[in-house]
Amino acid sequence: MDTLDTPFSTLIRVASHEQHTEAETSTFMSDLLGGRLTVEAYARYTEQLWFVYRALEGSAGALRGDPVAGPFIRPELFRTAELQRDLAHLRGPDWRDGLHPLPATAAYAARVEECARTWPAGYVAHHYTRYLGDLSGGQIIRDKAERTWGFARKGDGVRFYVFEQITNPSAFKRGYRELLDAVNADDLERQRIIEECRRAFDFNGAVFRELGREFPLSAA
Numbered sequence: 733m734d735t736l737d738t739p740f741s742t743l744i745r746v747a748s749h750e751q752h753t754e755a756e757t758s759t760f761m762s763d764l765l766g767g768r769l770t771v772e773a774y775a776r777y778t779e780q781l782w783f784v785y786r787a788l789e790g791s792a793g794a795l796r797g798d799p800v801a802g803p804f805i806r807p808e809l810f811r812t813a814e815l816q817r818d819l820a821h822l823r824g825p826d827w828r829d830g831l832h833p834l835p836a837t838a839a840y841a842a843r844v845e846e847c848a849r850t851w852p853a854g855y856v857a858h859h860y861t862r863y864l865g866d867l868s869g870g871q872i873i874r875d876k877a878e879r880t881w882g883f884a885r886k887g888d889g890v891r892f893y894v895f896e897q898i899t900n901p902s903a904f905k906r907g908y909r910e911l912l913d914a915v916n917a918d919d920l921e922r923q924r925i926i927e928e929c930r931r932a933f934d935f936n937g938a939v940f941r942e943l944g945r946e947f948p949l950s951a952a
């Protein structure tokens with residue numbers, strides 16, 4: 733691909749395409765989409781997401797004015813409150829007591845926080861990997877979760893996947909890709925963002941592997 737003429741949003745999508753397929757077809761995701769996981773496994777997964785979004789959103793305020801990451805900080809994307817409601821539903825009001833991340837999740841969250849502190853362009857890579865995915869494939873996961881475990885449509889348990897303030901996800905994604913295309917970074921830095929995006933996918937893959945080991949064929 734001629735990288736000079738290709739929009740950055742296309743470059744980053746194409747560069748992560750293979751890893752996206754790996755994530756989709758990971759044992760844990762295949763079991764989830766195949767309706768083979770217990771609700772316990774789903775709750776454990778939701779807990780991991782809480783640690784990741786706490787890292788993404790706990791640092792968001794400080795990045796709001798940043799010339800590179802600032803334009804991406806959009807409160808309508810924030811997921812922490814929704815995850816907390818889902819966890820209260822899945823685990824009860826004491827969901828936070830004794831909650832620990834899996835080792836892969838801890839490493840993932842630590843890297844997001846490190847980028848937020850020291851390298852805002854790297855934070856953009858993590859932001860893209862999670863939020864654009866949630867707006868896309870997340871909807872397939874929500875539908876499956878509702879049907880497998882009987883959550884109310886778009887209700888408690890799957891609120892993480894519901895972006896109440898984004899009425900037109902396709903238009904939002906188009907706008908997001910425009911932000912990517914205009915990201916305040918030169919070609920070398922854009923290449924580094926793509927590398928960090930690959931790393932973000934690797935972190936997600938590692939979390940899926942650890943979940944897969946904890947819930948091997950957890951037929952409900």
Ligand code: HEM
Binds near residue numbers: 755860865868870936
């Ligand atoms: C079973 C799991 C998954 C399914 C079914 C799925 C499905 C999809 C679909 C259908 C799209 C295309 C949307 C479009 O063209 O507008 C998409 C995009 C995306 N997904 Fe996933 N996905 C899954 C898992 C993941 C995971 C684990 C990640 C990373 C954490 C991820 C990150 C992304 C990203 C970043 C995009 C946007 C690509 C772009 O247009 O730039 N997905 N996903």
